[in-house]
Amino acid sequence: MTRAESETLLRSLGLRPTPQRMLILQAILNSPGHISAEHIYEQVREEYPHINISTIYRTLELLKEHHAISVTDLGQGSVLYELLKEKRHHHMVCLSCGKILEFDHRFLEPLETALEKEYRFKAQIDHFAIFGLCADCLLTGSRPIRKVSLWDRDPVGRDGKGEEDD
Amino acid sequence: MTRAESETLLRSLGLRPTPQRMLILQAILNSPGHISAEHIYEQVREEYPHINISTIYRTLELLKEHHAISVTDLGQGSVLYELLKEKRHHHMVCLSCGKILEFDHRFLEPLETALEKEYRFKAQIDHFAIFGLCADCLLTGSRPIRKVSLWDRDPVGRDGKGEEDD
DNA sequence: CTCCATTTTGCAATTAGTTGCACTTGCATA
């Protein structure tokens, strides 16, 4: 993405296209997938060493509010940012192996519809992270980092203790 | 909940029932709804002034891992904790008025089923927070704190600019 | 081009939450 394009995007959001914001946007746009604030900071600093980390966070907050980017906690210690494209997607995060898979927004449409019908609540689901166990880990029987729920256990207990630690 | 009951709960999770943990658990159990780590800290300190905040966080992490409590960011600056009961529920958070509504776990079952069928991914959804606009705010036309998506806009533009700031 | 109101930034301080490490406690076993 060129300077001109990021300037256009910023103006279309009603934001001033400052040099800092252009560089932040380009860092996000040129990143293949998710990117952290710290990583954006490093990239922008190469071109604009004077930039302050709080400018990064403030710009990201603005872009989020305008639904130009998504903000997701994939459980990696810091939050990740991504350009929101027309075709929304979400993520499944494996609690056992850490694998991150993608699923299409259409999987969430029944939920959106149901909440709207039942509660007249208009959900704004930009980007979800759903934690659980992936196919591989279920097959190989790898033990999850997080435990199975207290309440999910078979009441007769024929599925074992389920109490071992990692 | 009595001392004996929290001791039993801790033991059933394979955790040592230390005085600190008993008090933390009782603070959660005696709280009507969601409770913050800071609030738990204050409550526990009344009985056990020596307790350290990191013990609170570590205990909460353990209880989360064992699916004994849920951990949810309702967008209030700090994360909230709640006892996980057999009947799971989730929340809708209004971006305009801040109202917090509840919905039953059955609304998420189609999603769980679809992800399992399509990807063999076993989702572990303890507690969700879904942001959006509540019925009241949609009716009164209150402006959301967060904007409508760039990509949701009517391509012919007959629904107005949608670009105004708060 | 200059002036001015408004927006944006840098900076320093602050908050929520986490971590490494040494000390303490709980509890199983003798």
Place this chain on the structure above:
DNA sequence: TATGCAAGTGCAACTAATTGCAAAATGGAG
């Protein structure tokens, strides 16, 4: 009751993210 050791705690240092405020940059009007 005493002992050994894993589990748990306190402490201090650290990280990610946020905020108030004064200075600087932006963009429109003259």
